[in-house]
Amino acid sequence: MNWWQRHLVGILIVGLIVVATLNVLGGSRWYELSALWQPMHSLLGKVIWTMRVPRLLASVMVGALLAMSGLLLQTVSHNPIADPSILGINAGANLALIVGGVLGVGMSIFNTVWLSLVGAGLAFLVVMSLAMSRHGIAPLRLILGGTVFSGFISCISYAISVMTNTTEQYRNLLVGGFSSSTYGQVVLLAIVLVIVIVTAACFQSGLTLLAMDATSTRGLGVSTGILWSIAASLIVLATAASVAVGGNIGFVGLGIPQLIQAIRPGSFKQNVWVTLLGGSVFMTTADLIAKATVPGVELPMAALSALFGGCLLFMMVVFDRRVIQV
């Protein structure tokens, strides 16, 4: 292991602290570091603690959750370019939220959670059954079917919000972002993140083994059905919670695990925690860019992460043989 690989966790933690501080201080207006010590009841303190801090926490946790669901999806599908957004799981949650909203379901945190869980879960089932062949999940069918499905679902989402004249209302969902994050959402994300982390930690060996071919995994005595269900639940849960808070943010689940894998090749078990950290650092940085580049304008998070993910995808297809190998 070289220096970078050995100190990756440390670098990421330092990076997260730095970016998180900048994220709180930066935005349409930049504050000085001393703003963090202002009393809570002052105007400055209020801006910091009721707007910027929940926004920071939301982006940190959404980044971690999206990276995790991407890594899990890549592990279980044996496909390095699998990602909840490519497969349409994000789009499914998104559509469910918009349909719910248009039908008049109040957008309380509880409602957004179950709506996006239903949407993500259904989308996951549809995509997996599209990809099913006699020998299990066919990686190529998964990606192709997922891409088409994802585009299809996104179009419906847009169509519905255009027809009902609600594009402005659902702007956050459609283009992604954390501008309206609340402490309620932060609590929701924290609960989901704890569930995901604890479950992944308990089953990390089994989940790592799902990366092997199905026959070898069974030969080792792994109950593949149970582990598959666990992995699927975690993917749906993590994605649904992320969409409910941050809207349709894609490519994080693709880009971050791949980037970590490129820096430090390793199995699910070795890389899972670094990947979570990496997701947080990325999302916090992206959020800072989204709110601070053009003062007073929120850049669409979906476009930002698609820009990053798209470049990465190109590089992978060009330079990495594993994409073509099945």
Next chain:
Amino acid sequence: MNKYILTATHLSAGYGQHEVIHNQSVNIPSGQITGLIGPNGSGKTTLFNLLNGFEKATSGTVELNGEPIIKLTAKQRAQQIACLCQHPLAPAGITVTELVNYGRYAHRHGFNRGHEDQKIVRQAIDAVHLTDFAATQVASLSGGQRQRAFIAMTLAQDSPVMMLDEPTTYLDLTNQLEILALLQELNQKLHKTIVIILHDLNQAAAYCQHLICLVNGSIMAEGTPKQVLTSNLLAQAFQVHAQITIDPQRDCPQLLNCRPLEAIS
């Protein structure tokens, strides 16, 4: 010890309407190397997957030491039968030691990680002569080394039975012979019962004590290599004519001058 560790009686199996194996009975002798031979599509892999409990028979039973194999849980089965499939795929970025470590999965429960494990893993790596590569990434090994790493993984399962589906395919001759010699060593030293699918009949004759020849889903011949490899069987099962000699050193039949029957007639 039972004479037969695995017994299958009146076994039928297939996919949907298509029956691959029809009403076959077969016994796997304990402590021996059994070779499954037969032309492509003869049902070798299906029989293999029935014997190790991966696939369910449509009728008939497979018994391991007298107990129906379908009653075992995944872990119990893995403690008894270690299995290596045709194209094993290692998770990206793992080392030999880690891979072999996964062989211990079936012996772990809850937070009991087993103190014996490390020792067994090291012994398995030593047994396949990969000691110097223990910390190497599986992906960067050569074909033969990688196959040995997977054999070490199945070895770490510490099961009385090892089953291998074409472990020598895609390897060069040196590596093929090394793998076979290794299996022979494991059989003799550790008294493993080994079931192996092989395509090379000369290798099967040289390394297996017991052969089962499958043709179109039924067993055409079963017994020692001398009993099974006859010119009659070669003609019927493989449509091949060959001169059969006895290798004086190993005392096993070997085929010379193999030619397809069509070319002769």
